[in-house]
Amino acid sequence: MDIYGFIDRIKGLCHVYGLSNQASEEEIVRNLFLYKLLNDRFSPEKQRSAGGIYMEEKDLIDNAKHYPNWLDEVFQRINTYPENKALCKEGLFTPIIDYVDASDMAAFFKNIKMIFLEAGPIPMEGGDFFGQVFEYLIQDYNVASGRYAEYYTPMEISRIISRILTDDGQDIRDNLRIYDPSAGTGTLLLSLQRRLKQPMLHAQDISHKSMALLQLNLILNQANGFTERANTLSNPAFSGPYDYIVSNPPFKTDFSFIRDDLDKSGRFPWGVPVVPEKKKESMSIYLCFIQHVIQTLSPNGKAAIVVPLNFLSTMGNIEAAIRRYITENRMLQGILVMPKNTFANTGTKVAIMFLDRSGCDTVTFMDVSEKGHLEKRGNVKRTVLGEDVADDIVKRFLMKTDCAVPIEKVSETDCSFLPGRYMDLFADRASIDEKEWKEKRKRYAVSLTSLMEQEMYWDTKLKNILNSFPKNNEEVR
Structure with a gap:
């Protein structure tokens, strides 16, 4: 049984006991999924030395009536384990026994026990394992598709970003600090971490769902760092400066209830977006994340931020002010326009903005919006960039073969970051x-x-x- 089959079995069990389409179903599925992966990750020897958080199959059967309480106790022991508590303040797990009616308790947990026994060890295959599983988990529960922190950065995009940030090499400097203020499942951070020498990792996200997967992802990858589940804009848990920052922030969401507090905080020098009169959920909150990234970047730090395409050229006061600051401080390394539907849960056209606070004399503009192929994963379709395509993108971007212009040229165009303003529309014409x-x-x-x-x-x-x-x-x- 693969992990998707395991998740479907748990969902089916919740349906039988009237727990479908409720928060309780999501919590049950998430907790059991996380425990299954942890249980399979460690060898039998380590499991037996785990001090009560592992149970032999015969014990599982013999102690069936105690299984519900035992499972919640296991969750609590994992939460309070010193190494885990340092990384996950709130704990990986939440109790699930209270979600099930007392009259159904014995039968429900007996079926859970049988699903675990039938599943067998589940392999964690592929570099994008957690990202793909996260996408599979949210397709049923994320009814407000595309809202804050309920989507993730595909692995191939994360790799492109990390390769460009590190000049397609390894940064072997000591004591590097890396940060993601909208970390999701941690795909961006972990992809970058693999190209650095034991960096200190800081990750923050507001979503319970993505934070649980993020923390498990970091534990299984033996990452060195700290996480915090909180609103990054109103309650930033970590302070800079950082050597590398990556962020795929929410583009639009309703932050109207804290908008004035953000404006008074003094942390957003170019302004906080106004609250639309009719659609509060269309508030362009990503503009605050961009400002947060800029202000927490070290003097020689680098950053990559996923932005909606309209940020590159719109003349709104905040957008224009941010672009002007980036240009005047020679921070813009380049713009990479991505294909549509690269991110499964948003059809918004996006670009990746690369910043380098040490200073850039030339800016690389590149449009790969026609690259990739459409692929269906579960019930979701998105544009996938193959390995050859990704290699080509990284090589062309770093070698500046598509379009490289002096930073002064960007100033002359009212600080437009749209590649079309600089790229020769007839660059591919053949002479006759x-x-x-x-x-x-x-x-x-x-x-x-x-x-x-x-x-x-x-x-x-x-x-x-x-x-x-x-x-x-x-x-x-």
Whole structure:
């Protein structure tokens, strides 16, 4: 049984006991999924030395009536384990015994026990394992698709970002600090971590759901760092400066209830978006995340931020002010426009903005919106960039082969970050000699004459048809 089959079995069990489409179902599925992965991750020897958080199969059967309480006790012991508590303040698990009616308790947990026994060890295959599982988990529960922190950064995009940030190499400096203020499942951070020398990792996210997967992801990857579940904008848990920052922030969501507090905090020098009168959920909150990233970046730090495409050129006061600051401080390393539907839960066209506070003389503009292929994973379709395509993107971006302009040129265009303002729209045109040009012009002239003759023919025919109808004052016989 693979992990998707395991999740489906737990969902099916919740349906049988009337727990479907409720918060309780999501908590039960999430907790059992996390425990299953932890249980399979460690060897039998380590399991037996786990001090009561592991149970042999025979013990599981013999102690069936105590299983509900035992499972919640296991969750609590894992939460309070010193190494885990340092990384996960709130704990990986929440009690699930209270979600089940007392009359159903014995049968419900007996079925859970059997699902665990039937599943067997579940392999964690592929570099994007947690990202794909997260996407599978949220497709049923994330009814407000695309809201704050309820989507993740695909692994191939994370790899492109980390490779560009590190110049497609390894940064072996000591004591590096990396940060993601909207960490999701941690795909961006962990992809970057693999290219650094034992960095100190800081991650914050507001979502219970993504934070649980993030923490498990960090534990299984033996990451060194800290996480915090809280609102990054109103309650930032970590302070800079950071050597690397990555962020795929929410683009639009309702922050109206704390908007004025954010404005008074003094942490957003270029302003806090106003609350729309009709659709509060369309508040452009990502603009606050960009400002937060800029202000927590070290003097020689680098950052990559996923932004909606309209940020690159819109003349709104906040957007323009942010772009002007980035340009005047020579921080813009480049812009990479991504294909549509790269992120499964939002159809918004996006770009990746690369910043380098140490200073950039030239800016790379690159548009790969036509790259990739559409692929269905579960019930979700998104554009996937293959390994060859990703390699080509990284190589071209770092070598500046597509379009590289002096930073002064960006200032001359009112600090527009849209690649189309700088890229030659006819860069791929082929040169032809005079003879070939005359032949093509002759063919086009013949085609144009033919089209004009056809237009005259159909124009005359249509007029004749219209004239054949009775006039308004004539009686139709």
